[in-house]
Amino acid sequence: MTPAPAPTPPRVVVGAALCSHGRFLAARRTSPAAVAGRWEFPGGKVEPGETEQAALARELREELGVEATVTARVPGAWPVGEDLVLHIWLARLTSGTPQPLQDHDALRWLTPAEALTLSWLPQDLPAVHWLTEHQTSSAGPGRERI
Numbered sequence: 001m002t003p004a005p006a007p008t009p010p011r012v013v014v015g016a017a018l019c020s021h022g023r024f025l026a027a028r029r030t031s032p033a034a035v036a037g038r039w040e041f042p043g044g045k046v047e048p049g050e051t052e053q054a055a056l057a058r059e060l061r062e063e064l065g066v067e068a069t070v071t072a073r074v075p076g077a078w079p080v081g082e083d084l085v086l087h088i089w090l091a092r093l094t095s096g097t098p099q100p101l102q103d104h105d106a107l108r109w110l111t112p113a114e115a116l117t118l119s120w121l122p123q124d125l126p127a128v129h130w131l132t133e134h135q136t137s138s139a140g141p142g143r144e145r146i
């Protein structure tokens with residue numbers, strides 16, 4: 001009997017939690033129509049042969065016109081439909097001011113309290129909650145400043 005082919009692993013979508021002064025950046029999608037107006041982390045699909053960090057740096061350059069250093073993964077991985085899986089990374093700006101050049105019509109630097117009031121893509125919510133738990137202006141026991 002011929003063995004069944006191994007399942008194809010889902011393609012990774014990377015999103016950046018760009019952090020600065022106790023806030024992180026959210027971007028409002030313009031397409032497709034089903035998700036236009038929802039907030040997300042800037043980013044996109046990892047291309048074959050690309051590392052996740054390199055893909056994020058490329059997407060941030062294309063979408064926002066900035067250079068950024070990608071630092072650490074937010075724990076977790078979240079399916080997007082059947083073929084994609086979402087990974088969120090912490091990142092810091094190294095140059096430029098983010099502009100909504102491509103795929104977005106608005107950007108906002110959010111405090112943790114503000115972040116919880118936006119209409120996010122549903123797959124992003126666990127990472128948003130993680131960020132609101134870990135992003136605090138005063139680091140204390142069990143909390144870290146990111």
Ligand SMILES: Nc1nc2c([nH]c(=O)n2[C@H]2C[C@H](O)[C@@H](COP(=O)(O)OP(=O)(O)OP(=O)(O)O)O2)c(=O)[nH]1
Binds near residue numbers: 040041044122
């Ligand atoms: N960029 C981004 N995509 C997300 C997030 N959350 C989430 O569910 N998605 C979904 C939306 C899309 O179905 C998919 C990413 O597609 P995309 O259109 O942003 O990817 P891309 O920039 O590489 O676009 P393309 O080359 O395929 O046209 O992942 C998020 O926080 N950021």
